[in-house]
Amino acid sequence: MSKKSIPATTNNALQPEDTNYAQELILANKELALQNIEKEKRADELMIVNKKLALQVIERKKHAAELIIANKELVFQNMEKEKRAAELVIANIELAYQNQEKQDRAAELIIANKELAFQIIEKEKRAAELVIANKELVFQNKEKEKRAAELVLANIELAYQNQEKENRAAELIIANKELEIQATEKEKRAAEVIIANKELIYQNKEKEKRAAELVIANKELAYQNEEKEKRAAELLIAHKELQSFTFISSHDLQEPLRKIQAFSARIIEEESENLSVKGKYYVERTRLSALHMQNLINDLLAYSRTSVTERKFEISDLHKIVQEVMASLKEQIQEKEATIEVYPLCNVNIIPFQFRQLLQNLINNSLKFCSPEQKSHITIKCDFIEYNPSDTKKPALKMDYHHISIADNGIGFDPKFKHKIFEIFQRLHEKGKYEGTGIGLTIAKKIVENHNGVITAHATLNKGATFNIYIPAAQ
Numbered sequence: 001m002s003k004k005s006i007p008a009t010t011n012n013a014l015q016p017e018d019t020n021y022a023q024e025l026i027l028a029n030k031e032l033a034l035q036n037i038e039k040e041k042r043a044d045e046l047m048i049v050n051k052k053l054a055l056q057v058i059e060r061k062k063h064a065a066e067l068i069i070a071n072k073e074l075v076f077q078n079m080e081k082e083k084r085a086a087e088l089v090i091a092n093i094e095l096a097y098q099n100q101e102k103q104d105r106a107a108e109l110i111i112a113n114k115e116l117a118f119q120i121i122e123k124e125k126r127a128a129e130l131v132i133a134n135k136e137l138v139f140q141n142k143e144k145e146k147r148a149a150e151l152v153l154a155n156i157e158l159a160y161q162n163q164e165k166e167n168r169a170a171e172l173i174i175a176n177k178e179l180e181i182q183a184t185e186k187e188k189r190a191a192e193v194i195i196a197n198k199e200l201i202y203q204n205k206e207k208e209k210r211a212a213e214l215v216i217a218n219k220e221l222a223y224q225n226e227e228k229e230k231r232a233a234e235l236l237i238a239h240k241e242l243q244s245f246t247f248i249s250s251h252d253l254q255e256p257l258r259k260i261q262a263f264s265a266r267i268i269e270e271e272s273e274n275l276s277v278k279g280k281y282y283v284e285r286t287r288l289s290a291l292h293m294q295n296l297i298n299d300l301l302a303y304s305r306t307s308v309t310e311r312k313f314e315i316s317d318l319h320k321i322v323q324e325v326m327a328s329l330k331e332q333i334q335e336k337e338a339t340i341e342v343y344p345l346c347n348v349n350i351i352p353f354q355f356r357q358l359l360q361n362l363i364n365n366s367l368k369f370c371s372p373e374q375k376s377h378i379t380i381k382c383d384f385i386e387y388n389p390s391d392t393k394k395p396a397l398k399m400d401y402h403h404i405s406i407a408d409n410g411i412g413f414d415p416k417f418k419h420k421i422f423e424i425f426q427r428l429h430e431k432g433k434y435e436g437t438g439i440g441l442t443i444a445k446k447i448v449e450n451h452n453g454v455i456t457a458h459a460t461l462n463k464g465a466t467f468n469i470y471i472p473a474a475q
Contacts (some may be wrong), residue, residue, distance in 0.1 A: 003427055007071065013286070016101055016313065022145065023163075023275070024148075025148055027142050027148070028147070029146065031140075032144075032158070035137060036158075038133075039133070042085070042126070042130060042133075043165065043168075044141075045126075045175070046123070046126065046172070049119070049123060053119065053179070056112070056116060057179065057182075058086050060109065060112060060113075060183075061107060062184065063112075063190070064109075064186060066105075066192065066364065067102065067105060067106075067190070070098070070101075070102060070105075071102075071193060074095065074102075074197070074200070076097060077094070077095065077098075077205070078200060081095070081204070082207070085211060088207070088208065088211070091203055092201075093103055095200070095201070095204070096201070099197045099201070102193065102194075103194060104192060104198065106190040106191075106193070107196055109186065109187070109407050110187065110190070113183045113186070114288070116179070116183060117180065117183070118464075120176045120179070120180065122163065123172070123175070123176065124176070124308065126172065127169045127172065128381050130165070130169060130199060131169070132165070132346070134165070134166070137158070137162070138159070138162075141155040141158065141159075148417055151401075155425045172453070172467055195382070199310060199370070222471060230374070239444065243390050247375070249297065256433065257280065257290045257293055260286065260287070260290040261287055261290045261291060261365075264283050264284075264286050264287035264290065265287065266456050267283050268280065268283055268284065268287075285374050289350070292356045312349060312351060313349050313350060313475040314349070314350065314351075314352055315347055315348070316343040316347065316348060316349075316355070317347055318346055318347065318348050318350075318354050318404070319342065319344075319345040321352065321356050321359060322342055322345065322353060322359060322362075322380060324356060325356060325359045325360045325363060326340060326363070328360060329360065329363060329364060329367065332367050333367065335348075335377070336367050336370055336376045337375045337376070338367055338370070338375065338376035338377070338378060339375065339376070339377050339378070340376065340378045340379075340380065341377070341380070342380045342381070343380065343381045343382070344382075345380070345381075345382040346382045346383075346384055348382070348402050348404075348473075349471075349472070349473065349474060349475050350471065351447075351450065351451065354447045354450060354451075355447065356452075357447065358443075358447040358448065358469075361404045361440040361441070361443055361444045362444055362467050363378060363406065364409035365440055365441065366378050366406065366410055366465070369388070369408075369410045369465075370408070370409075370410045371462070374409065376408060376409065376410065377409045378406065378407070378408045379405075379407045379408075379445065380404075380405070380406050381404070382402060382403070382404045382405075383402070383403045384401075384402055384403075384473065385401050385403055386400050387399050387400050387401070396454055396468075396470035397453070397454065397470055397472060397475070399472050400472070400473040400474065401453070401470050401471060401472050401473055402471055402473055403466050403470055403471075404468075404469040404471070405466055405467070405469070406466070406467045406469075407465070407466040407467075408464050408465055408466075409463075409464040410464050411461075412459040412461050412462055412463050412464050412465045413459045413461060413463055414459075414461050415458070415459060415460065415467060418451050421441050421457060422441050422442060422444075422445040422455070423442065441457075444467075448469055448471065451470065451471045451472070451475070452471070452475065453469060453471035454470045455467065455468065455469050455470075456467075456468045
């Protein structure tokens, strides 16, 4: 019986230890399972938070899309406002209201971004707690390895799972940082939209200023037009008065002069024997003064006609006009025994009857102021000058033009008087020495100006004078 009791005693001694070991193992497994369940709950909570975060990001994208659409609508409305200046004030008020709405949206977006940043910080805290929990789990696993070799494989598997979770946590941190960057970019875009709206308001104010300036300019233009109409009316009255003066000059003033000349001539012819020498002298002086007065009136009429007559330009043969002038001055040419040398002349675009008078005045001027010691010699030339902007010489006109020159060998004049000779009633010589009224060269200058041209005079005292005429080839 003693041999049978020994194994039973041995079995009874080993059973409690095995039971304790098994219970510890069961408890350790339960604790490990509970920790795994907690980790799974934490992971599920983290997934739910991430889903909420993703929904918030989608909502913000929708808000951003709405903001872009609102901005496009704002641009379209501004284009419409530019087209309708009359509705500009109402449109600006509407625009200010919409800008205020967008600023409110931008403020909401900023608040939402701050909330998102707060949630990210909370998630980082949860992740830090998860790392600490994992470290504590590793420590517990090491302790359990000492107690149970069977748990090594389970701990290795658990470590692998923990590593995966850490990887997921790291990926979540990277995703959160990317989300922060996107939120920052959205804030920048919102700020740019606010700046763009302010710039748009400034541009609208500038357009209002320009519109106001345009109204003022239009009023000024209307005032100037009224002034021009007044000046035109005054010019019309002056023109009528000039016509009345011309009529009086050509009829009423010349009739008494003709009678003075006629009666003076009859007194000399019929009463010559009854007059003393002094009486004859006085009558002759009266007749010459009347003749001078008549010439002066005729010259004034000629000068006035150069301003009021209609300007009809024609392509004319200048050589033919010179021949006609020479025929009209035949007596003066023969009296002075003058020679007129005419070079080949051009066809020119002129007012024929005015140009005929121009040449007649200039040739007559050369015949009048010839030197008594030598016979008069007059040269007439004409050249076509093609305008060249790159030419270093300063052209007379900035276009194609004709240069007509009339030169003589007369008494000339002092060069310092080259501009004064074209002034009305200006005479460089004694009144009795050379006949004339002092209007001939003034009429010549006026005719050249009627042809949109320029006339100049160059001379040396007692060595002749040259008159240069420059007129456009095309009028």
